[in-house]
Amino acid sequence: MGRIVLDKVKKTFGEVTVIPPLDLEIEDGEFVVFVGPSGCGKSTLLRLIAGLEDVSSGQIRIDGQDATNVAPAKRGLAMVFQSYALYPHMSVRKNIAFPLKMAKMEQAEIDRRVDSAASVLNLTPYLERRPGQLSGGQRQRVAIGRAIVREPAAFLFDEPLSNLDAALRVGMRLEISELHKRLATTMVYVTHDQVEAMTMADKIVVLQAGVIEQVGSPLTLYHTPRNKFVAGFIGSPRMNLLEGPEAQKRGAHTVGIRPEHITPSPTEGLWKGRVGVSEHLGSDTFFHVHLEGRDEPITVRAGGEVDMHHGDTIWLTPDESRMHRFDKAGLRIS
């Protein structure tokens, strides 16, 4: 079981309010991702749940029990840190066994659990090595192993993949998702990378300056962003946001259109522009198109093989049904 409820949780550091009163419910077995730009308070929020920071006011409930002032170790949560925080002088086996040893578990049970965690994570050949002798991905797995053996109510991940190289990151992303499917335990995952959020989450919590901007499934956030910030943050490349006459024509202060919802054409269309930088990814091509009377280029997705080059004239036609409209305050007009 791992249902976590935050009730008007507030965090201040001296005079600075990092997290204004905030409500959030995390259901049992859910994979929840906190995402937002750096300094948005997502790590602080995770540390509040873990108990590594004290809540200034409000209540944290885990499985219905008030856990606001419960010591971190007693909350039944396990955390995987950004730096992995492995104990360098202990072997992998001792690292994984550490929480069990602290819980004064019997040695036979400890061995059984460590061995089973090691085989799940493909760490069996490395059990007697020190963390210093392992690669980044292996260290990551040891950190996860140390969390698994405790059989916690929920896992907390603090940007666990940010120290890995790009290829390894994709692999570990799959492994963590796989692990979640198998254990069916609540996982709370913090990242600044919206791709990680989109690919792994059941529920994404978008944060900005300590405030929850939107909570929802990845596709909900993609299709109906509640405001301009979420619209710009979710989706890669970013949504194009246009103000001025184009927006007024559609009865909004700002309109947004994703690169994949614009059709480019060399001959005809709604907007006329000039091709700037183009990024060829093989499967896709992203054109940065400069429209007349607009400083910022518009990003457009085209197929893999489009015969258009820097400086060419291009016509763009947005898909009107996919257009997002926002009012002056940045909120969605539905």
Add this chain to the structure above:
Amino acid sequence: MATQHSRSAARLMMAPAVILLLGWMLVPLVMTLWFSFREYLPLRGGDMGFVGLENYIRFVTSSAFWPSVQTTLVLVGGVLLITTIFGILLALLLDQPMWGQGIVRILVIAPFFVMPTVTALVWKNMFMDPVNGLFAHIWKFFGAQPVEWLSQWSLFSIIIIVAWQWLPFATLILLTAIQSLDSEQLEAAEMDGAPPLKRFAYIILPHLSRALTVVVLIQTIFLLSIFAEIFVTTQGSFGTRTLTYLIYQRVLESQNVGLGSAGGIYAVILANIVAIFLMRIVGKNLDA
């Protein structure tokens, strides 16, 4: 450093330092070795020729030899024990965020900059004097008979003085080591259910082991040659005659250069045994 030319230029430029070092170390060592085989009594006949190993045999068979070795070991061991234990505690304390941290740290380091002679004099006259010392006043305040520190507790007193002097060094090294500990490791241990004492035993102490060996190694080498503190306080009486002090007495008080030199060579051997022993521990620790 690739070409023949740059290599010879490098040798030329290193030469002054190498020559100076060699002269500084080798000349005294060779002279000590030379005198240790001779009967040399400056005020009673001067240099009277080779006597073989007689000086060496006389030095170790003298009744003062083994007690002085024991005193040396107790002194070094005692100071190491006090400085490492209190060094760890002080370092843990100074690592806590507090008001006036910078000033407090400088104050803690201050004793290290006081000359050994001055340290010993300050302790002897201000603290340990049985009539006017601070300790005597405290004892009298509680109605107790003041302790004559330097005669009743002579070796212990010297250990205290030397430990006071070396505590800042240990604290400083251990403090920097504690500061280099990744705080996420402590948080991870906290989440893993380790209470503060176990966090200290399982995380902090192993992290400090390297710094501790460095502290022990460096201090041992310097503590083996403690002299000023003894000279200023007890003059080697009341069981405070270390090996170093015995050698000094043989050469200057007995005016027997040959005998003292033989003792010097013993001291060199002893220091090297300790150094090799410690180097191995450090080497093992640095590998891990």
